[in-house]
Amino acid sequence: MRLVLAGTGSAVGKTTIATGIMKALSDEYTVQPFKVGPDYIDPTYHTLATGNYSRNLDSFFMTDGQIRQGFERGMKISNADFGIIEGVRGLYEGISPTGDVGNTASIAKALDAPVVLILNSRSLVKSAAAVVLGFKALDPTINIQGVILNQVKNRKHYLKTKEAVETLAKTEVVGGIPRSDTIRVEDRHLGLVPAVERENILGSINKWGEMVKDHIDLDNLISLMKDANKLPPGRESLWEAQNKQKVKMGVAMDEVFTFYYRDNLDALEENQAELVYFSPLHDESLPDMDGLYIGGGYPEIFAQELESNQSIRDSILKFHREGRPIYAECGGLMYVCRSINHHKMCNIFGYDSVMTKKPQALSYVISKAKQKSIVADKDDIIKGHEFHYSKVEIADGNPEFAFKILRGNGIINQQDGMMSKNTVASYVHTHTAAYPSFASNFTTSAGEL
DSSP states (O other): OEEEEEESSTTSSHHHHHHHHHHHHHTTSOEEEEEESSOSSHHHHHHHHHSSOOEEEOTTTOOHHHHHHHHHHHHHHHTOSEEEEEEEEETTOSSSSSOOTTSHHHHHHHHTOOEEEEEEOTTOSHHHHHHHHHHHHHOTTSOEEEEEEEEEOSHHHHHHHHHHHHHHSOOEEEEEEEOOGGGOOOEETTEEOOGGGSTTHHHHHHHHHHHHHHHBOHHHHHHHHHTOOOOOSOOOOSOOOOOOSOEEEEEEOSSSEEEOOHHHHHHHHHTTEEEEEEOTTTOSSOOSOSEEEEOEEOTTTTHHHHHHOHHHHHHHHHHHHTTOOEEEETHHHHHTEEEETTEEOOOSEEEEEEEOSSOSEEEEEEEEESSOOSSOOTTOEEEEEEEESEEEEOTTOOOEEEEEEEESOTTBTTEEEEEETTEEEESOEEOTTTSTTHHHHHHHHHHHO
16 A cells, blocks of 8 residues: 655656645545655645655665654554655665665665656657666666656647557556646755745645646556555664653744654654644743754744844753753754854854855765763764755854764764753754664653753
């Protein structure tokens, strides 16, 4: 009961088509969405379309056993009829030019899932068959069962391309999406604009669902999922659950701070944390809590508004000075610095964060803990990813760092995780499967202070 929707490359319409399929099927069935790779934004669309939290599957973060565990767990939580997995970039794009780590193909293999290939067919007819043939020949173990044509000019174009693919590539075309501004999505420097920021996003998702109903054979997709083989054996846990003391964990969640893996939040809850959500943008003070988790997002877009809310910035600085644990990632790191583009922030760290025209980092990361902190023990190896168009200007200082970067960039000089009292602020986003003791360490730290 699962299906991978993979692209021939980036920008072929995966997210809008995948979200439309999720929405169309959700009108009758319970759909559990998944996203391949370290992506926070596309899952926000999936979640709105299905009513179920979209979950990430990533072969850099996860073993095959964890991928299967993550998939199976998500399906059980939502009691889903079908699991729809949106791929990342092209089907075979990963860390290396020849391997599978970090790509969509690795997820399809781990789950033994049928794959439907999404192809931009603009100006293609017979060549579309060549593209499909190449994708099938490169790795015959990938079970490519169907093709969706995007950017179809008209009915004649669709029928000719469908005939070419089905005759020459021996692969069924299950639908064709016409060229339309309806399925265009606004983007910015880190990807699509998060769903929470878009006006009438539910209206757009409904239109995508209707377009899918009109142009894709959903009964065929359902048959593909029902015919999928049984999930392969082998499961591995996604995280440790060691903390036994109940704690309240504040989580910054609003239009600004939206970058959280659902599994990370679940791991905190299974480690006795009651999650208390609050808004650095709208709330005047912190709620009652024992620890604070500030995820990533787009604080640079809301820098003026964040600066205007001085009362909560003062509240967070006071929480830090009391030695209470704070963990801040990427956008959260920027927020706990002195400023963002000269707009005043929390000033836990007396350095300025500034936006840059080019990305400062775009990669998977491996780090090693230099010392014990609220989230790690000395010498722990932590995997994650970094993707940001900002930098922290610390040429005039000498901050203490929690992590040595073994693969990636970090804040400066292959170091990351600025430390002050019991605050750790890092550019690296981590997933609990890549560091299973993250939640137990963080909640234990919150319970001790």
